[in-house]
Amino acid sequence: MSILDEFLFPFCVTAHSFNHDKSQVALCPNSNEVQIYSRSGTQWTLLHVLKEHDLLVTSIDWAPRTNRIVTCSQDKNAYVWTLDTVANTWNPTLVHLRVNRAATQAKWSPLENKFAVASGDKCVAVCYFGEDNDWWVSKHIKKPIASTVLCVDWHPNNVLLACGSTDMKARVFSAYIKGVDEKPAASAWGERLPFSTLCGEFESPSCGWVHSVAFSPDGDSVAFASHDSSITVATPSTGEVLSVRSHYLPFITLIWTSPRSIVACGHDCSPMVFSKDGASWRLTRKLGEDDKSRRSATASPSNNNTAFNLFRQMDSRNQPTKTTSTDGSLKSVHQNTITELHHDPSGNAAEISTSGLDGRLVLWAVQA
């Protein structure tokens, strides 16, 4: 559970997405722009600035194989950017979303021929490329969503879509588009599912906005993190809905790192690992807080004297040890809320990346 890399940017990073081999990253510096950086050694150099949105860019997703970026923003628009290799510029294509409120999250489907955009207009827009009109068209999933949709996630079969909303529920819909998708095999969620069929609806024990939703690697379970500081895992085939109430502040993003482990992070600034042992889920690890080599390097000038300094302070100031170090910073790597957590796009299941409001972009190695 070590930190592979840690980068500090001089702005809050509200959204990030790596390209297929992690040599470039697209970030939103809490503004209406998307900045693309490329890696040179331990630094990132700015390559492109994608300026097309009018308001805050809420989500960026970089499709690893087709190399297209979808961005969506509070200005009710989404753009698909394609790289013009000759001119070395990214060219935007407007997506006809037809929503009347801000877009909150956009994600490419596993086959990268569709993407879903969650919006405040109580709907999810599933977009695909309409060949006859030569632009991206959308179909809306509306019923029975009662409020803003905060997050979406695709099932590995490219047809099912999970979404979490501020009406306290996480739902699974079919986003089958005729002409774009092949008929999917029957799964635990149902068979012969036309577009917009509700396949499952779940709630956490104390309700709360659903901030993040994710299908398990095999697609048989869906996990969601809600604002009541809990994560819930629902498996329709066994009918069980297991919740873990955490002691920490709410999580706003989560992903599965293996069929039996989930990493969640949010307002408590550290990724937390939850594992399934036997029949229930529980918190097993907090990443980044016991990385002694890193902490001693930053906490005190003399590397090996942290323990000595600690007791000396306790003695001279007559204060019990506090949870923060003497310079006021948090013990965790991120010093502020973690905004996004992603898998490694090159398919390496043991690596994850996080971005936070403190401007850090951190790559972690999660031991299985």
Add this chain to the structure above:
Amino acid sequence: MAHRKLAIDGFDEEHQQIAQQMQYLSTKSGSEVASLVDQKASAVRAAITRGNSAEALEKALSEPPYGHGLEAAQSANALLVAEVLMATRTQEVNDVVTSLSEDNRDVLLKYIYHGLAHPAEFNCGVLLSWHERVVEAGGLGSIVRVMADRKSI
């Protein structure tokens, strides 16, 4: 949001229905809930006089009268829980809190906050000391759950 003078969603008929859908409605009627609280009261008081605070608290926290329009039963239940909290000896508070299930601990925290909001009727000093123990056991997450839960006591 300075440009918005009208609350647009308020004019939307569909929205009113959906907002109602999101309220937590009790499955029992007002009188049923009231009688339930009364029955609990006698069992709880008996447990208090026996000196068994843990059992009294569990009974008082079981089946809380969630829902709208049940103010009488809800305040009666809140006073009942407060009785147990004040009757428990200070050395026992820690043990009682650790013996509670996660669900009951969250419900207890809801009652503690309810009591702290009405200082005229509840002994806030006692409530604060219970609050400290419950948050030690449940962490900040339990406070977040009190605030996020739609089911109001």
